Amino acid sequence: MPDPVIVIASGDLRLAANQKCWPAQQSVEASVTAAIQTAGFEVRRGHSYDESKGHGFIDSQKRGMEVFRSIPPQAALVVVEAVWQYSHHVLAGLSTHRGPILTVANWSGQWPGLVGMLNLNGCLTKAGVAYETLWSADFTDEFFVSNLGRWLHGRPVVQDLSHVHPLASFRLPPGAEATGRDIARQVLRDKAILGVFDEGCMGMYNAIVPDELLHATGVFKERLSQSALYAEMRRTTDQEALAVRSWLDARGLRFLTGPDPATDLTDSQILDQCRMYIAALRIADDFGCDAIGIQYQQGLKDLCPASDLAEGLLNNVDRPPVFSRDGRELYAGAALPHFNEVDECAGLDALLTNRLWRRLGLEPETTLHDLRYGETYGAEFVWVLEISGAVPPRHNIGGYAGTVSERQPPMYFHLGGGTLKGVARPGEIVWSRIFVDRGKLCADIGRAAVRELPAEETQHRWDITTPQWPIMHAVTCGVSRDQMMARHKANHIQVVYAPTAAEANAALAAKAALFDELGIDVSICGTNHGLDA
Numbered sequence: 001m002p003d004p005v006i007v008i009a010s011g012d013l014r015l016a017a018n019q020k021c022w023p024a025q026q027s028v029e030a031s032v033t034a035a036i037q038t039a040g041f042e043v044r045r046g047h048s049y050d051e052s053k054g055h056g057f058i059d060s061q062k063r064g065m066e067v068f069r070s071i072p073p074q075a076a077l078v079v080v081e082a083v084w085q086y087s088h089h090v091l092a093g094l095s096t097h098r099g100p101i102l103t104v105a106n107w108s109g110q111w112p113g114l115v116g117m118l119n120l121n122g123c124l125t126k127a128g129v130a131y132e133t134l135w136s137a138d139f140t141d142e143f144f145v146s147n148l149g150r151w152l153h154g155r156p157v158v159q160d161l162s163h164v165h166p167l168a169s170f171r172l173p174p175g176a177e178a179t180g181r182d183i184a185r186q187v188l189r190d191k192a193i194l195g196v197f198d199e200g201c202m203g204m205y206n207a208i209v210p211d212e213l214l215h216a217t218g219v220f221k222e223r224l225s226q227s228a229l230y231a232e233m234r235r236t237t238d239q240e241a242l243a244v245r246s247w248l249d250a251r252g253l254r255f256l257t258g259p260d261p262a263t264d265l266t267d268s269q270i271l272d273q274c275r276m277y278i279a280a281l282r283i284a285d286d287f288g289c290d291a292i293g294i295q296y297q298q299g300l301k302d303l304c305p306a307s308d309l310a311e312g313l314l315n316n317v318d319r320p321p322v323f324s325r326d327g328r329e330l331y332a333g334a335a336l337p338h339f340n341e342v343d344e345c346a347g348l349d350a351l352l353t354n355r356l357w358r359r360l361g362l363e364p365e366t367t368l369h370d371l372r373y374g375e376t377y378g379a380e381f382v383w384v385l386e387i388s389g390a391v392p393p394r395h396n397i398g399g400y401a402g403t404v405s406e407r408q409p410p411m412y413f414h415l416g417g418g419t420l421k422g423v424a425r426p427g428e429i430v431w432s433r434i435f436v437d438r439g440k441l442c443a444d445i446g447r448a449a450v451r452e453l454p455a456e457e458t459q460h461r462w463d464i465t466t467p468q469w470p471i472m473h474a475v476t477c478g479v480s481r482d483q484m485m486a487r488h489k490a491n492h493i494q495v496v497y498a499p500t501a502a503e504a505n506a507a508l509a510a511k512a513a514l515f516d517e518l519g520i521d522v523s524i525c526g527t528n529h530g531l532d533a
Helices: 015-038 061-068 088-096 113-127 142-152 174-190 211-215 226-235 238-251 267-287 308-314 344-359 455-463 481-487 501-517
Strands: 005-008 043-045 077-081 101-106 132-136 164-166 192-197 219-224 291-294 366-377 380-386 427-436 441-450 471-476 492-498 521-525
Touching (some): 005 015, 061 088, 077 113, 088 113, 101 113, 113 366, 174 344, 219 267, 226 267, 238 267, 344 427, 344 492, 366 455, 441 501, 455 471, 492 501
Parallel strands (some): 005 043, 192 219
Antiparallel strands (some): 366 380, 366 492, 427 441
């Protein structure tokens, strides 16, 4: 391995986030640097601390290109992440780098580096860039130290991917297979529309499905502008917004409001979120969208409160009625699947899941989550799945009455807006992820169980992640922590409930057949899926 080893750090685009998260990044970099030096290698940081900005992150694509001009093309490169990061800040440089690349994150839910690293890994996979990846709580454990040593000496990192099996390894139940393939043929014949409100949220290259790959599934993009969404919000009347708020109040949704818009959730912010919900449905109807995704994190964040309340409501079948300008109820009795942060891979998954689950007579509410963190509880490793938006109240214990809307953290959301915070109800779920791997659509599908943990354990997990966000306690069947981290090609994971394990297994089989019929390369992950080899 060439000396010195170069360390870089991709950060957020938002100055406040980079400043607040910088101490955590410093600490993690120090630990990774010490581990590399202990192995006998020199370390050099590839870019300097910026005194004027108060942090040392690569904070734009422009800055990333500047940094890579001074990095030797054959250098051994370690991308260290303790924070959420924008992958496009470094993707240009990594895409042409000829030396070995290692991505590293700290095992912590704080900002979170794990989510940032998984996103970067998905971007590198889509771009066809070779890399290895590692994670650790303190960078002294055997798994990290031994694999770091292997990488430093030019050998591949050892990862266990024995839980991943091609669909061809299994026999699908005939009834489930026929259902899945029939829906796929229907989509290919009739086609469907993903409404995309500005592509490329937060540098998530991995979340953009190339048009030619999407078209092959029968799904096409309607590229929409967030400025049009904002304009439609401004045309929405106070009376219409108040009607949505009153409906939610009557269902028992609690809003934790306060007087200071800089730090509190206010009634004015909530009404703007209700306007967004109405506006999104009207625009979706105008363009015939079967699912929509709002970027929000850029652009809209400087104009209006967060999109999260609207996103979660859209994904719920039981939701406030909205009417067109000519008086029709829009998407009556149905969810309009919303894919958070315009993650088009999740959007395609949500659209197809909605179609299939409705055909099967199951609750079609589906959402993506961040694969945020996890700890052992009792004898099980229990994942913390969290996302700021998109979670339907139907997923939370108690539904609307068990859900509370809290103000988004000011560090990311300076104009506020409320979430749909709750604890996911215990039950059986199917998880999945569509991703792009070197020019082909792929999908991993598996089974998991949602646990109801004691209140104090849930609070502990909220306290070390983001307490304003909804949480799901998930146990992946036959997939360990390290197996999931080694394989998963995204920061997001899609989840949907089924009433029983048997029904979840049948639905998984049908979903695998649906994906396969559309030309998606399907892998079945883990166990408890009920399929015979």
